[in-house]
Amino acid sequence: MENGIGEVLITEAEIKHKVSELAQRLTVDYEHKGLTIIGILNGSLIFLSDLIRHIPFPVRIDTIRANAYAGDSIFPKGEVDIINSISLSIKDEHVLIVDDILDTGKTLSKIVQIIEKHNPLSIEVCVLLNKAARREVEIVPDYCCFEIENEFVVGYGLDFDNKYRNLPYIAVLGEYR
Numbered sequence: 001m002e003n004g005i006g007e008v009l010i011t012e013a014e015i016k017h018k019v020s021e022l023a024q025r026l027t028v029d030y031e032h033k034g035l036t037i038i039g040i041l042n043g044s045l046i047f048l049s050d051l052i053r054h055i056p057f058p059v060r061i062d063t064i065r066a067n068a069y070a071g072d073s074i075f076p077k078g079e080v081d082i083i084n085s086i087s088l089s090i091k092d093e094h095v096l097i098v099d100d101i102l103d104t105g106k107t108l109s110k111i112v113q114i115i116e117k118h119n120p121l122s123i124e125v126c127v128l129l130n131k132a133a134r135r136e137v138e139i140v141p142d143y144c145c146f147e148i149e150n151e152f153v154v155g156y157g158l159d160f161d162n163k164y165r166n167l168p169y170i171a172v173l174g175e176y177r
């Protein structure tokens with residue numbers, strides 16, 4: 001096992017299966033009306049790129065860059081910085097916001113508010129992981145691949161101190177500091 005990594009919670013095969021199932025659901029729900037996907041960087045990087053390659057109809061893609069953590073901490077700093085916003089026009093478009101994980105809910109609820117100001121026809125939220133026990137701001141994902149317990153996890157885009165995003169599976173963070 002790689003240095004600093006604990007138990008593997010979700011394997012690469014399990015992720016692949018769920019991501020392709022999710023793409024099928026999105027196809028049923030959006031193919032006839034069109035879709036603009038907005039990924040939250042950096043965490044959604046791997047999930048977003050795998051998901052969109054399973055979608056068989058033309059989607060528009062944009063990203064927002066947000067930052068909820070201060071450096072090498074597993075505790076959110078309590079406020080969310082938006083570093084880069086979208087550049088596509090989403091007025092009268094159906095929008096799906098994609099992130100790695102819903103934790104306290106602060107990041108996604110802030111991003112939903114920002115996106116609402118662009119007057120899209122609809123906004124839905126899609127996450128790879130949901131850590132419902134940690135919620136501070138009420139927000140329920142419209143699409144979610146896996147529910148997880150209150151543990152700090154890394155891999156498949158999720159980082160600790162900007163490391164471990166490249167792991168192809170999701171694991172609990174082991175010893176750190």
Ligand code: IMP
Nearest residue numbers: 043102103104105106107152153158159
């Ligand atoms: P929230 O604003 O508390 O919902 O958290 C949003 C961001 O915190 C996510 O997009 C992740 O980048 C990060 N985050 C929350 N939980 C974890 C975790 O267990 N591992 C790695 N990053 C996490």
Ligand code: MG
Nearest residue numbers: 041042043100
């Ligand atoms: Mg993130």
